[in-house]
Amino acid sequence: xxxxxxxDLLSVVPDGVFGPLASPNRRHYWRLLCRLFGEFFGPDxxxxxxxxxxxxxxxxxxxxxxxxxxxxxxxEGESPDTPLPVRAAGIYERLRAAGWLRxxxxxxxxxxxxxxxxxxxLATLLEFSERGPAFLGAKVRSIELQLQQVxxxxxxxxxxxxxxxxxxxLLSHVSAIGVQVRDLMPELSRAESTAQFARQLFERYVGELxxxxxxxxxxxxxxxxxxxxILAMARQLAESPLRERxxxxxxxxxxxxxxxxxxxxLERSLRRLREIDRIDEFxxxxxxxxxxxxxxxxxxxxxxLRAPDRLDALLRRx
Numbered sequence: 001x002x003x004x005x006x007x008d009l010l011s012v013v014p015d016g017v018f019g020p021l022a023s024p025n026r027r028h029y030w031r032l033l034c035r036l037f038g039e040f041f042g043p044d045x046x047x048x049x050x051x052x053x054x055x056x057x058x059x060x061x062x063x064x065x066x067x068x069x070x071x072x073x074x075x076e077g078e079s080p081d082t083p084l085p086v087r088a089a090g091i092y093e094r095l096r097a098a099g100w101l102r103x104x105x106x107x108x109x110x111x112x113x114x115x116x117x118x119x120x121x122l123a124t125l126l127e128f129s130e131r132g133p134a135f136l137g138a139k140v141r142s143i144e145l146q147l148q149q150v151x152x153x154x155x156x157x158x159x160x161x162x163x164x165x166x167x168x169x170l171l172s173h174v175s176a177i178g179v180q181v182r183d184l185m186p187e188l189s190r191a192e193s194t195a196q197f198a199r200q201l202f203e204r205y206v207g208e209l210x211x212x213x214x215x216x217x218x219x220x221x222x223x224x225x226x227x228x229x230i231l232a233m234a235r236q237l238a239e240s241p242l243r244e245r246x247x248x249x250x251x252x253x254x255x256x257x258x259x260x261x262x263x264x265x266l267e268r269s270l271r272r273l274r275e276i277d278r279i280d281e282f283x284x285x286x287x288x289x290x291x292x293x294x295x296x297x298x299x300x301x302x303x304x305l306r307a308p309d310r311l312d313a314l315l316r317r318x
Contacts, residue, residue: 013121014099024073032091033100035065037122041114052111055092055103062088136217139170140224147233147273151242156249157265160237164269167230167276174282177289217283224283227276234273 020029039045039061040053063084072087082090095101100122102113114122146163149155216222236242243266250262 012117014118016098017100017118017121019098020094020100028069028072029091029095031069032062032065033095033122034126036061036101037114037119037126041119042123048113051106052102052104052113055110055112058101058112059085059088059092062091066091136170136174136224137222139166140226140230143167143170143273143276144226144230144233147230147237150246151233151236153245157246157254157269160246160269161265164272168272171275171278171282174279174286177286224279227279230273231277234270238270 096103100118102115104111143163143166146159150160246266247262250265251257251259254265255261
């Protein structure tokens with residue numbers, strides 16, 4: 001098995017799971033899934049029976065949701081004028097066929113549940129849609145503490161994998177911020193204010209939405225300055241006897257005794273941790289994106305306060 005090959009998502013989730021979210025009524029389906037998850041299947045819901053919930057309870061909930069979530073698009077031969085119970089039953093069948101809901105006959109009743117894989121997928125999508133500012137310092141501290149536990153022999157490969165995943169997420173987040181910053185330009189260009197206000201708005205927007213501790217990233221006491229300690233511990237873990245202990249952990253608990261797969265799992269985590277050494281490269285590009293967007297925002301607002309025919313020259317100069 002190639003350790004660098006991308007994971008096969010579609011072999012893990014049901015084949016049609018994204019169908020409702022790609023349909024003309026995708027926003028309605030998303031709201032229904034969120035409400036079902038919150039009321040019946042999510043961590044905030046009462047613990048459902050191990051056999052699931054009666055089908056009628058789920059379709060009744062869908063009927064309630066539909067009362068406040070109209071109008072739907074007339075799609076797939078189903079008219080919004082269809083009686084409510086019929087519409088709810090049709091939507092239920094669509095969600096069941098797509099894999100969001102699982103139906104089983106228990107005795108004389110049809111019981112409904114949400115599989116753990118689908119519940120985890122929905123929880124991840126909800127977390128993504130509700131994302132707030134990322135505090136990079138907290139992520140770095142978490143990575144360092146977890147690695148220290150592994151080095152001290154207090155934790156095994158599961159903790160190493162978690163630290164490695166957080167390191168990958170850290171770089172991915174910083175990498176994506178530049179694109180998000182550039183996406184702010186249309187919003188900033190609609191503002192009618194002074195250049196100073198635009199600058200303050202922009203910096204506050206970046207700090208509050210994208211990186212909560214952006215203003216502190218380059219300070220010597222910011223946790224990012226501790227990345228050298230993370231890299232040093234990653235090097236320690238790549239050497240015996242720590243390496244042998246981790247290989248044994250992966251063999252016994254993660255790869256069914258396969259030494260080659262155990263070595264691949266260990267190397268993947270160590271490689272992800274070593275990538276944190278590139279954080280300066282990502283931060284430099286982020287700083288450049290922010291400076292450039294600031295200049296463009298100021299040029300645009302300067303144009304709004306001056307003659308329209310100077311816009312092209314100001315933008316080129318920015």
